[in-house]
Amino acid sequence: MEDVLETYHLPYDPEVPVVCMDEASKQLVSETRTVIPARPGQPEIFDYEYARQGTCNLFMFCEPLTGRRRVLVRQRRTRLDWAQAIKDLVDVQYPQARKIRLVMDNLNTHGPESLYEAFEPAEARRLWERLEIHHTPKHGSWLNVAEIELSVLGRQCLSQRLADVASLERAVAAWEAARNESAKHVDWQFTTAEARIKLKRLYPVARP
DSSP states (O other), rough: OOOHHHHSSSSSOTTEEEEEEEEHHHHHHEEOOOOBBTTTTTTOOOOOOEEEEEEEEEEEEETTTEEEEEEEESSSSSSHHHHHHHHIIIIOOTTTOSOOOEEEEOTTSSSSSHHHHSSSSHHHHHHHHHHEEEOOTTGGGGOOOHHHHHHHHHHHEEEEEOOOOHHHHHHHHHHHHHHHHTTTTOOOOHHHHHHHTGGGSOOOOOOO
């Protein structure tokens, strides 16, 4: 916990950005009856029933100090999918960064093994060496800013019915563009000193 908190309070460095990553699933659903469009004085009418069309996985990357976000839609959440998301982070999102401080949870797919499964050894090593990993503690997902962004995404974008991957990608891309244009950054205030007071019960007791 203290490692993550101190990482959030590092001064901004474009060569070594702090990026948070989290992932979530989205249920795809389609209408079972034709939607009646809104008319003057009448709201849009749709049936409460829907048809399940499978699920997709969303990889959220956000940089708290700049208000920059990137959401990748994948049909699955395997090691290979995470590895491809990391390659996008390193080579597409931050190609000029010397190192990327990556805050994420310790899920079993979030490790170098996934990179070595997806790429040739030299490529896997290259990608891993560009990362400086900072894991959130067990039961400490609230420390991950990307989880906050996923919550915002859910409220502002994902509450609608989306029937297929293409519809989901379009909706997420529109949300990402609007959110990035507004540059909503995160002013993280909780510090290590405060944690040692407010969360004192979680610390081990030092014995003489």
